[in-house]
Amino acid sequence: MGLRSSTVSLTRYKVNGKFEGSVTEAVLKGLRSFCITDIDEDDTEKSVGWTSWETPYQPDFSGSSFMLGTYMVFSMRIDKKTLPPKTINKHYTLAMEKKLAEDGRAFLSGNEKKLLKESVVQLLNKRIPATPNVYDIVWSYEDSRLWFFSNLKAANEELESLFLKSFQLSLIRIFPYTGAYLLSNLTDPEKDTLATLTPTLFRK
Amino acid sequence: MLDLALAYTRYRFLGNEFLTWLWYLVENDKYTPAAHGGDGNADAPASLQVGNRLVLENRQQEGLETITIKGDDAGLEEGILALRKGALVSEINLKYTLGPQQWTFTLKGESLNVSNLKFPEPTLVETRQDLEAATLDRIFMTEKVVDLIEDLYTRFVKQRLSPRWESEVLADIRQWIYSGT
Numbered sequence: 001m002g003l004r005s006s007t008v009s010l011t012r013y014k015v016n017g018k019f020e021g022s023v024t025e026a027v028l029k030g031l032r033s034f035c036i037t038d039i040d041e042d043d044t045e046k047s048v049g050w051t052s053w054e055t056p057y058q059p060d061f062s063g064s065s066f067m068l069g070t071y072m073v074f075s076m077r078i079d080k081k082t083l084p085p086k087t088i089n090k091h092y093t094l095a096m097e098k099k100l101a102e103d104g105r106a107f108l109s110g111n112e113k114k115l116l117k118e119s120v121v122q123l124l125n126k127r128i129p130a131t132p133n134v135y136d137i138v139w140s141y142e143d144s145r146l147w148f149f150s151n152l153k154a155a156n157e158e159l160e161s162l163f164l165k166s167f168q169l170s171l172i173r174i175f176p177y178t179g180a181y182l183l184s185n186l187t188d189p190e191k192d193t194l195a196t197l198t199p200t201l202f203r204k
Numbered sequence: 205m206l207d208l209a210l211a212y213t214r215y216r217f218l219g220n221e222f223l224t225w226l227w228y229l230v231e232n233d234k235y236t237p238a239a240h241g242g243d244g245n246a247d248a249p250a251s252l253q254v255g256n257r258l259v260l261e262n263r264q265q266e267g268l269e270t271i272t273i274k275g276d277d278a279g280l281e282e283g284i285l286a287l288r289k290g291a292l293v294s295e296i297n298l299k300y301t302l303g304p305q306q307w308t309f310t311l312k313g314e315s316l317n318v319s320n321l322k323f324p325e326p327t328l329v330e331t332r333q334d335l336e337a338a339t340l341d342r343i344f345m346t347e348k349v350v351d352l353i354e355d356l357y358t359r360f361v362k363q364r365l366s367p368r369w370e371s372e373v374l375a376d377i378r379q380w381i382y383s384g385t
Binding site: 003004006007008009010011012053054068069071073138145147151172173174175176177178179180181182183184185186190193194195197199200201202203204 | 205206208211214215216217219221222224287288314315320321322323335336338339342346349350354357361362370374
């Protein structure tokens with residue numbers, strides 16, 4: 001679900017740290033360095049990288065197109081090839097029978113079976129296109145706010161890892177503790193109270 | 205700041221307490237909008253209502269009991285009964301109205317994540333300039349909801365950490381929970 005969808009999901013983050021030089025240049029460098037790589041023509045199973053929000057299937061960051069007003073808008077794309085287990089099993093069984101016939105043997109060792117299965121998966125991965133999933137991101141640099149338009153745990157984890165690699169800035173997810181500690185303008189005594197807080201019993 | 209992985213689990217209760225407080229606030233017409241200025245909507249009347257879904261969790265006894273109330277005109281009495289048994293709100297769907305515009309969204313207590321966020325009205329896009337303007341408008345509309353959540357959460361946290369929590373706020377919430385008995 002993206003920023004322009006009729007219904008969206010949202011995970012909020014605080015960006016920890018600032019760039020030393022030009023923000024636009026630093027972001028552009030990070031986006032280009034970790035831009036999504038197309039894997040449709042090779043045997044790679046998964047690819048994760050940045051793409052442009054306007055043209056997610058043809059990444060283009062030229063002319064600082066990710067700058068929109070005071071926000072930076074771009075997307076993370078995860079391309080993944082998912083082979084049905086039954087398809088793998090069919091091709092693996094055929095490949096095993098062929099190898100046994102060629103070698104004149106009755107069985108293969110455990111290691112041979114493992115290697116054969118890997119090569120079958122590689123071969124099949126080369127033949128199927130990846131399924132792309134695009135997740136939009138809005139980054140307000142000045143107030144260190146970042147919104148990620150998905151609640152999927154795996155996508156959030158990919159974002160946190162890719163963001164750190166690309167920009168050398170970490171993301172802090174906003175959940176009850178971080179929302180209180182980082183966003184609620186707490187005084188030092190309030191922070192001390194938060195540190196020892198225990199659940200309230202609402203019923204009598 | 206505590207280790208985040210530990211803090212996520214340790215403070216999960218705080219999110220559910222927030223949503224329970226929020227339900228009390230909305231049901232008792234105690235929501236007052238924040239005094240934001242300069243956004244063109246500063247004087248627009250704002251209101252907050254419970255939408256079509258409320259989920260409560262009871263972790264007081266052994267195991268986990270979940271009570272889900274859904275439907276546009278669903279009665280929330282079951283929810284009050286669950287509160288009396290020690291449950292807390294773990295998920296709430298809200299309708300936020302600001303002037304002529306209305307947003308609906310679901311907030312989860314554990315993560316404070318927003319889901320099913322629906323915006324006031326879609327903008328028609330025909331040209332590239334339209335797309336940029338519509339996207340900026342969508343960001344602006346998202347910001348309204350994020351600001352609302354952050355404002356409400358800050359108010360809750362300030363009350364929750366104050367010495368008044370037990371004697372005033374919690375006393376009022378308990379009065380609401382048991383008012384029908």
